[in-house]
Amino acid sequence: DGGITQSPKYLFRKEGQNVTLSCEQNLNHDAMYWYRQDPGQGLRLIYYSQIVNDFQKGDIAEGYSVSREKKESFPLTVTSAQKNPTAFYLCASSINQAYQPQHFGDGTRLSIL
Amino acid sequence: GQQLNQSPQSMFIQEGEDVSMNCTSSSIFNTWLWYKQDPGEGPVLLIALYKAGELTSNGRLTAQFGITRKDSFLNISASIPSDVGIYFCAGYAGGTSYGKLTFGQGTILTVHP
Numbered sequence: 001d002g003g004i005t006q007s008p009k010y011l012f013r014k015e016g017q018n019v020t021l022s023c024e025q026n027l028n029h030d031a032m033y034w035y036r037q038d039p040g041q042g043l044r045l046i047y048y049s050q051i052v053n054d055f056q057k058g059d060i061a062e063g064y065s066v067s068r069e070k071k072e073s074f075p076l077t078v079t080s081a082q083k084n085p086t087a088f089y090l091c092a093s094s095i096n097q098a099y100q101p102q103h104f105g106d107g108t109r110l111s112i113l
Numbered sequence: 114g115q116q117l118n119q120s121p122q123s124m125f126i127q128e129g130e131d132v133s134m135n136c137t138s139s140s141i142f143n144t145w146l147w148y149k150q151d152p153g154e155g156p157v158l159l160i161a162l163y164k165a166g167e168l169t170s171n172g173r174l175t176a177q178f179g180i181t182r183k184d185s186f187l188n189i190s191a192s193i194p195s196d197v198g199i200y201f202c203a204g205y206a207g208g209t210s211y212g213k214l215t216f217g218q219g220t221i222l223t224v225h226p
Contacts, residue, residue, distance in 0.1 A: 004155075031212070042117075042201060042216035043156075050212065058213070090155050099144040099163070099205045102214055104155030 002027045006091050006105035012113050013078065013085060021108045023091035029103075030096045032074035036060060037088040037107075046089075048079050049074055052098070073078045078110060119202050119217030126192055129162050134220045135186040136202035144205040145185040146214070151198045152199050159200075160187070186216050 004025045013019045025032065031050050035043040045058030049068040063082025068074055074093075078085045088109050092102040116121055117157070119136045126132060136145070148156035160171050162178035162185060169176055175188045189196055202217040 006155075033214075038217070042119075042218045043203075044216075045213060048212065072193055092155075097211070099207075101144075101158050101161045103158060104148075106155045108154070109153075 004093055004103060004105035005048060006089075006108050008108060009106070011110045012015065012107055013110060014113050016080045018077055019089075019110065020078050021078070021089055021110070023074045023076065023105060024041045025072050025091075025093045025105075026072075027093055027103065028071070029093035030071070030075060031100075031102075032062070032068065032104060033092040033094075034058075034066065034074070035090040036094065037090060063072045085110055117202055117204060117215055117217040118196060119220055121220060122218065123223070125223045126224065128194060130192050132189040132192055132196070132222060133186060134200060134202075135184060136204070136217045138204065138206075139183065140206050140216075141182040142156040142185075142204035142215075143182070143207045145162045145176070146203040147174075147176050147185070147202045148203060149178040149198050150201065150219075156201060189222075192222075194224050195224055197222055197224050 007022045007053045031065040034046040044060050046064050047066040049055040088107050090107045091105045094100040094102045117136050117138050141218045147159045150156040160176040165182050167178040173190045199219045201219045203214050
């Protein structure tokens with residue numbers, strides 16, 4: 001079945017450590033997105049990518065980095081510069097960026113040890 | 114950036130009751146989307162709206178794109194226990210926000226059997 005796969009489901013980070021969250025889609029979608037969700041808040045955009053080898057910062061990009069080397073993959077690295085990384089991270093994709101619905105993975109919950 | 118005001122923040126209803134929630138914005142939106150999120154999962158698309166005045170149904174769910182293009186509502190008829198979850202509105206505004214989806218804060222729905 002086509003869909004978006006995020007891994008791992010749960011992730012723990014030590015102080016000063018970088019961690020990478022995986023997002024893979026087999027929907028043949030051009031655009032991919034990373035969101036952060038905190039309790040009581042809506043989703044906030046971290047980074048997005050319209051096409052391979054291209055990506056743009058969202059509203060809260062500081063302390064995060066991404067790459068888009070393949071159409072189906074858009075990994076997110078939470079760096080040690082992100083001082084409050086504990087959150088639920090959601091990856092999404094859409095056919096293209098022009099007002100099309102985004103479809104989401106099941107998320108990765110990141111916690112600090 | 115763009116902001117969506119979603120209300121109510123939470124609802125506690127009896128099984129069988131109808132539910133109504135809405136989103137408003139000070140800016141014009143080109144697309145309105147409604148999502149449902151279960152605990153620990155990613156949001157699932159319920160309804161997509163593309164034209165001002167559009168009224169679309171999906172089973173017991175009905176959503177409308179406001180004629181001013183600044184609001185949208187979602188109705189759920191004859192609620193059942195599995196309707197429990199968080200409902201998010203989201204929209205594409207275009208202009209400098211092209212391709213970036215803005216989310217409301219969510220409506221937490223609790224259904225008592």
